[in-house]
Amino acid sequence: MRILHTSDWHLGRAFHRVNMLDAQEAFIGHLVTTVREHAVDVVVVSGDVYDRAVPPLAAVELFDDALHRLAGLGVPTVMISGNHDSARRLGVGAGLIDRAGIHLRTDPAGCGTPVVLPDAHGDVAFYGLPYLEPALVKAEFGVEKAGHEAVLAAAMDRVRADLATRATGTRSVVLAHAFVTGGEQSDSERDITVGGVAAVPSGVFDGVDYVALGHLHGCQTIGERVRYSGSPLPYSFSEHRHRKSVWLVDLDAAGTVTAERVDCPVPRALARLRGTLDDLLAD
Template sequence: MKILHTSDWHIGRTFHQHSTAEALRAVLDRLIDSVAALQVDVVVVAGDVFDSSTPSAEAVEELDRVLLGLSEAGATVIVTSGNHDSPARLGAKAVFAAKSGIHVITRPEAHVEPTTLEDEYGPVHFYGIPYLEPALIRHRWPEIKLSNQADAIGFALENIRGDLAQRDGDRSVVLAHTFVSGAEGESCESERGITVGGVDRVPVPAFDGITYAALGHIHGRNTLAPHVRYSGAPLHLSFSEQGKPRGAWIVELDADGLASVEWLDLPVPRGLATITGNLAELLTDQALDAHEGEWVRAVITDVSRPLDPMRKLQARFPHCAMLSFEPSEVHESTVPTAARMATLSDSEILEDFLVEVRNGEGPSVEELVLADAVMSQIRAKGISA
């Protein structure tokens, strides 16, 4: 049996306030094409198919389009909800979708209701664990300690092992949307935290006895054990993901269980680049030509903050989406004390202020003349400066 493992589509997400809809559509279309070309039997999507618990009508239509496309490509599709998804909204059409071979698992109790598929070697049991928020599920199992994610996932996996032991065949695939210990190195700033101080991290041995664990939540590809893996997101969703590959895992099962796992690269519609230097260099350096079509994060190193840098950068880099100011020289702070402030003239206070906020650069002659004129008008009206 050939399985494609993907997750974290985040349909409806923006990248620094820019739509990702067109780019994601292109990547998911390639995913559909790959399913057909590779003759994939099952596609598993481990949570966060939407970016919001209240997806737009366009986002819902896109999910429907992709799921139907995967089904028409010849695959059975199994989807679980993640921490970004609304279980009620994602699962609203689950009964009808199942008729088309699309299984959407959002109810907490459904983690022990496997989708069982057959190949030439017998049954394979697919268990979907929807995102389990302990505070929202404790009332369902009041006799069980469910303090954190580790408790909730551990409880679900024990139930799954118990259910599996009663079924024909021992080959199993578990979908889970959670943070597993060891994935820290691939964690990215675009992920919504579901752990506190590490206590929620699920240990890798919790997946013992499972043929393959298809994980979601971490946006970077990660292999925690041969049978425990994150596929990562199909798009780069933050600049912290720069350089990380994008794709899916192709998993093959044989009569004995896990036969092979190979990486399938997916296209990156627009790369990420971080450029650093003073504004004049960034606007003229020919070595940066290759980044003109990429998402750009610019780090400006001018000693003084330039005027309107984003507009100037976007004239060369149309997709410059993030700007930070990190001066190459940092002026020592000279914020005056209250006692010294009382001895300063208005123009001296202005000069001290501008030196502070401009990293050492004081007012120009024109600014001093303008400030003096304003102060003169204020004094003429009898208002204390």
């Protein structure tokens, strides 16, 4: 199965008061083209679809356009809410949208209920773990200490329990929005340390074939089976060296992962110039 892994679209975000909507629209077009040209079987979006809980109308319209274009290709899409999204707002109409092949996973209670998609080798179970704010989901997962590691571990216990009930050979993909130890941060991610230490060890995700992470804006590999796609556009000057891309992940019959990066369009490159004020003004 060929999976296109992306995240952190942040629709509606501005860059130092410069509207990014045209660049975001260009990325959506690139995404649709990539799905078509690379024969992608499923698209995963690992959170922060919007930049804020109540996005501007233009951002909502762009999201609506993206859903229609992806559904029009007949390629299933699985997406989760991130810490910038309003899970309740993003998840409105999820049951109806599901019928069009767009699977929104925004409710923490559904962590152990996968979207099951078949290919020539059998089933692949996609588990959506939306951003889990420890203080808000502590009761749902029955953990005593409200911490990121505790709630993610409890959510993954549900994933592994469900996976154990499925046919032998069922492969698994987890979408999660979290700060995993070893990941490199940038200046444009919102701090999630409220509610305990933010970083969680990658071992929390043991037992699944691929983990499609969102939250950190740099494309990076935590382990062969655990990767961040990063944001498709830079949202701070700390990202001036980032190569913006999405992951094209192939999952074979045995669950072995091979991945390659597909570059995103760069509407305006970033640069950092250093020097004395006189030198910079004169150059």
